[in-house]
Amino acid sequence: MTATQIPLLEIALPVPLRRHFDYLPPADMSPEQLAQLVPGVLLRVPFGRQQLVGVLVAVKSLSEQPEHKLRAAFGVIDEQPALSPELLELCSWAANYYQCAPGEGLHTALPALLRQGEQARLRGEPVLRLTTEGKGLPEGALKRSPKQAALLAALQQRGQLALRELSELDIPGTIAKALIDKGLAQKIEVTPDSGVQPATLLREPPLLLSDEQRPAFEQIQYHSFNTYLLDGATGSGKTEIYLQAIAETLKNGKQALVLVPEIGLTPQTLQRFQRRFNLPIVALHSGLNDRERLDAWLQARAGIARIIIGTRSALFTPLKEPGIIIIDEEHDGSFKQQDGFRYSARDLAAMRAHRLGIPLILGSATPSLETLHNAKLERYRYLRLQARAGNAKPPEIELLDIRGETLHEGFAQASINAIGDTLKRGNQALVFLNRRGYAPALECHDCGWLASCNHCDARMTVHNNPRHLHCHHCDHQRALPKRCPSCNSSKLQPLGQGTERSELVLQELFPATKVIRVDRDSTRNKNSMQTLLADVHSGEPCILVGTQMLAKGHHFEDVTLVVIIDADAGLFSTDFRGPERMGQLLLQVAGRAGRAEKPGRVLLQTHHTDHPLVQTLIYKGYHALAELILQERQLTQLPPFRHLALLRAESKQAQQAVHFLQQARQLAEAIQAPSPALSYLGPLPAMMEKRGDRFRYQLQFNAAQRKPLQALLSQLALQLEAHPLASKVRWSIDVDPQDMA
DNA sequence: AGCACGCCGACT
DNA sequence: GTCGGCGTGCTC
Numbered sequence: 001m002t003a004t005q006i007p008l009l010e011i012a013l014p015v016p017l018r019r020h021f022d023y024l025p026p027a028d029m030s031p032e033q034l035a036q037l038v039p040g041v042l043l044r045v046p047f048g049r050q051q052l053v054g055v056l057v058a059v060k061s062l063s064e065q066p067e068h069k070l071r072a073a074f075g076v077i078d079e080q081p082a083l084s085p086e087l088l089e090l091c092s093w094a095a096n097y098y099q100c101a102p103g104e105g106l107h108t109a110l111p112a113l114l115r116q117g118e119q120a121r122l123r124g125e126p127v128l129r130l131t132t133e134g135k136g137l138p139e140g141a142l143k144r145s146p147k148q149a150a151l152l153a154a155l156q157q158r159g160q161l162a163l164r165e166l167s168e169l170d171i172p173g174t175i176a177k178a179l180i181d182k183g184l185a186q187k188i189e190v191t192p193d194s195g196v197q198p199a200t201l202l203r204e205p206p207l208l209l210s211d212e213q214r215p216a217f218e219q220i221q222y223h224s225f226n227t228y229l230l231d232g233a234t235g236s237g238k239t240e241i242y243l244q245a246i247a248e249t250l251k252n253g254k255q256a257l258v259l260v261p262e263i264g265l266t267p268q269t270l271q272r273f274q275r276r277f278n279l280p281i282v283a284l285h286s287g288l289n290d291r292e293r294l295d296a297w298l299q300a301r302a303g304i305a306r307i308i309i310g311t312r313s314a315l316f317t318p319l320k321e322p323g324i325i326i327i328d329e330e331h332d333g334s335f336k337q338q339d340g341f342r343y344s345a346r347d348l349a350a351m352r353a354h355r356l357g358i359p360l361i362l363g364s365a366t367p368s369l370e371t372l373h374n375a376k377l378e379r380y381r382y383l384r385l386q387a388r389a390g391n392a393k394p395p396e397i398e399l400l401d402i403r404g405e406t407l408h409e410g411f412a413q414a415s416i417n418a419i420g421d422t423l424k425r426g427n428q429a430l431v432f433l434n435r436r437g438y439a440p441a442l443e444c445h446d447c448g449w450l451a452s453c454n455h456c457d458a459r460m461t462v463h464n465n466p467r468h469l470h471c472h473h474c475d476h477q478r479a480l481p482k483r484c485p486s487c488n489s490s491k492l493q494p495l496g497q498g499t500e501r502s503e504l505v506l507q508e509l510f511p512a513t514k515v516i517r518v519d520r521d522s523t524r525n526k527n528s529m530q531t532l533l534a535d536v537h538s539g540e541p542c543i544l545v546g547t548q549m550l551a552k553g554h555h556f557e558d559v560t561l562v563v564i565i566d567a568d569a570g571l572f573s574t575d576f577r578g579p580e581r582m583g584q585l586l587l588q589v590a591g592r593a594g595r596a597e598k599p600g601r602v603l604l605q606t607h608h609t610d611h612p613l614v615q616t617l618i619y620k621g622y623h624a625l626a627e628l629i630l631q632e633r634q635l636t637q638l639p640p641f642r643h644l645a646l647l648r649a650e651s652k653q654a655q656q657a658v659h660f661l662q663q664a665r666q667l668a669e670a671i672q673a674p675s676p677a678l679s680y681l682g683p684l685p686a687m688m689e690k691r692g693d694r695f696r697y698q699l700q701f702n703a704a705q706r707k708p709l710q711a712l713l714s715q716l717a718l719q720l721e722a723h724p725l726a727s728k729v730r731w732s733i734d735v736d737p738q739d740m741a
Numbered sequence: 742a743g744c745a746c747g748c749c750g751a752c753t
Numbered sequence: 754g755t756c757g758g759c760g761t762g763c764t765c
Contacts, residue, residue, distance in 0.1 A: 015742055015764080016742055045765085047764055048744065049745070049764085050764085069765055070765060071765065727761075
C-alpha cells in the first residue's frame with residue numbers, strides 16, 4: 001500500500017493481464033502540467049525491461065502496490081487525450097463484458113501508429129495555390145504550353161487544387177511543377193477545416209421512396225436513442241433508406257457511422273455513397289496502411305469526415321458530432337471478433353448509440369434470431385419492407401430432389417440443363433458451393449482409407465492447382481500420394497465436390513463459355529477479385545462458381561440462374577446455429593438472381609426435400625423458419641432465450657487442458673452453485689478435438705440473466721489468471737460465442 | 742504478450 | 754567448449 005502527496009497515475013497497458021498499473025508521474029513534469037492530465041492521455045512507461053505506451057485511466061493518490069515497486073512514467077506523448085471519455089468508457093465497459101484485459105480493450109480503439117507512440121496530429125493536405133504573380137497573370141497567358149495554361153485557368157477559377165485532385169483530373173505532376181518553377185504557383189499544406197457545409201449536401205437527387213419505404217423511413221428519429229430493425233429482402237431498398245437517413249443526419253450537422261461485413265466494403269458500396277453525398281467520406285478498409293488509417297481516424301475525430309464506413313473495428317472511430325450508426329447485414333458473423341478481444345460490434349453499437357443518444361439502424365434481409373427476438377419484445381422498432389423495389393419479383397427457390405439420382409460430378413441433370421438454357425438465352429448462371437479446393441477428401445477405393453491431417457482431426461482437401469493435399473484447419477500441406485499408404489492400392493479417388501472440381505466439370509460441359517471461379521484461392525492476390533468480376537459485369541454469358549464470397553456484397557445484374565449444389569451440410573451441423581446460418585446463406589445466394597427486369601430462378605439440390613427446416617424455408621420463407629428455430633431454442637434453453645459463455649482451453653497434452661477446465665468448473669461452482677438460472681456443461685471436447693497439434697476443450701456457461709453470468713466470469717477470470725495451470729494451457733473466455741467450435 | 746534467466750543437446 | 758532449444762517467472 002502506498003499513499004502519496006503527489007498524484008499517482010493509473011495506466012492501462014496492452015498486456016493480457018486483468019489489471020491496471022500504477023506509476024509515479026514523469027520526473028520532469030511540473031505540478032501545473034500534472035494538474036492538466038486527464039484520462040485518455042497516452043504515456044510512455046517502463047514495463048519490466050521494455051517500454052510501452054499506456055492509456056491513463058485515472059489520477060489518484062493511493063496505490064495497492066508497495067512504494068518501492070512504483071516507477072516513474074517516462075513521459076506524456078500528447079497532452080491532448082487520444083481517447084475521449086466516451087470511448088474510454090465504452091472500451092472499459094466492453095473489456096469488462098467480454099472478459100478481456102482492460103489494456104487490450106482500450107488499445108483496440110487506437111490506430112496502430114498511436115499505439116506505437118506517434119502523436120495524433122492531423123496531416124495537412126498538400127494543395128496547389130497561385131502566387132500573387134500567378135494571380136496577376138492575364139487570361140490566355142502561357143499560350144505556348146496549353147497544359148500549363150489549362151491548369152492555370154483551373155487554379156484561377158477554383159482558387160486552389162489539392163494534389164489528390166490533380167491526379168484525379170489526370171494532370172501530371174510535371175505540369176504543376178512547371179508552374180511552381182515559374183513562380184506562379186506554390187505548394188502549401190492546408191489543414192482541412194470542419195463544419196463547412198457545402199451549399200448542396202447531395203450530389204444526386206434522392207430516389208423517390210415507395211409507399212412501403214416511406215413509413216419506415218419516417219419512423220426514424222434523429223435526436224434520441226432507438227434501435228431500428230430494418231428488415232427487407234434483397235432489392236427492397238434498404239440502402240436508399242440508409243442514404244436518406246444519413247442525409248437527414250448530415251443536415252442536422254451530425255456525422256454518420258456505417259458498419260458493413262468484412263467482405264462487404266467493395267468499391268461498389270463505396271461508390272454508392274460517394275455518388276450521393278457532397279461531403280467528405282472516409283472508408284476504413286483493409287487496404288489502408290497505418291498512416292492512412294490514422295489520417296482517417298483523425299479526420300473523423302476532427303469532424304472533417306462526415307460519413308465513416310468501415311468493418312467491425314470502425315465501431316471505435318472517434319466522432320466529433322455523432323449522429324447515427326448503421327449496421328448493414330447485421331446478421332453477418334464478421335461483426336463478432338473471433339480472437340483476443342472477442343467483442344460483437346453489433347451489440348456494442350447498441351451500447352454506443354444508447355450512451356450517445358442517437359439512433360442505430362440494423363439492416364438485414366435475414367435478421368439474426370437475436371435481433372428478431374429483440375424486435376418481437378419491442379426493444380427494437382421493427383421496420384419491415386416486404387416487396388422488391390422496381391417490381392422485380394423475388395426469386396422462387398425450386399427444390400431439386402437428388403435422392404437416388406446419379407449425379408454428374410455433383411450436378412443433377414436438371415441443373416445442367418438449366419445452366420445450358422440460361423446460357424442459350426444470353427444470361428449468366430451462378431453455381432454456389434461452400435467448399436473450396438477440388439474435393440473435400442481423398443479415399444482409397446480398395447480399403448476405404450481416407451487422407452487425414454497429421455495435426456488435426458480432419459480430412460485433407462484435395463487441391464488440383466497446384467496438385468496437393470491441404471488441411472484447411474492448420475494449413476498443413478503435403479504431396480498427393482500415388483498409392484494407398486494402408487493397402488498399397490493405386491485406386492485413390494477424390495471424394496465429393498469442391499469449387500475447383502465444379503469449375504473443371506462446367507468448363508468441359510460448356511467449352512464455349514467462360515467459367516469464373518471465385519473463392520479464397522482464386523482471389524488471393526490483390527485486385528484479383530476485381531479482375532474476375534470485371535468479366536461478369538461486362539454482361540457476357542458466363543458461369544460463376546464460388547463459395548460464400550460470392551454471396552456477400554456483390555450484385556450481378558445479369559445472373560438469372562442460381563444453382564445451390566449442397567444445402568445439406570447446414571441441416572445437420574453440430575453447431576446449434578447451423579440451420580439459422582443455412583437459411584441466411586441460402587437466401588443471400590438466392591438474392592443474387594433476378595434483379596431489375598430479368599426474372600430469376602434458383603435451384604436447390606438436396607437429399608432432404610422433406611426436412612421441416614427446408615420445407616419451411618422454401619414454402620413459408622425465412623421468417624417462418626426463424627420462428628420455427630426460435631421455438632426450438634426456447635425449448636432447448638439456448639440463445640436468445642439464454643445467455644452463453646465459453647471457457648476454452650487447448651494444450652499439446654490433452655489432460656492438461658481438461659484438468660484446467662475441471663478446476664475452473666470447481667472454482668466456478670464455489671463462486672456460484674449450479675442452478676437452473678446458471679448451469680455448467682463440460683469440460684467437453686471441441687467439435688474438432690485436435691487442431692494444429694493442440695487438444696481443445698471447453699466449459700459452457702448457460703445463464704438466464706446476463707448480470708450474474710458476468711459477475712461470475714469476472715471473478716473466475718481473476719482466479720484463473722493466478723492459477724498455476726493457466727500459464728501451461730492456452731485459454732480464453734468467449735462471451736456470447738458465435739461459433740461453438 | 743514480451744522478455745530474460747536458466748539449464749540441457751549437437752555443432753564450429 | 755558455445756549456440757540455442759523452450760520451460761518458468763515477472764512486469765506497477
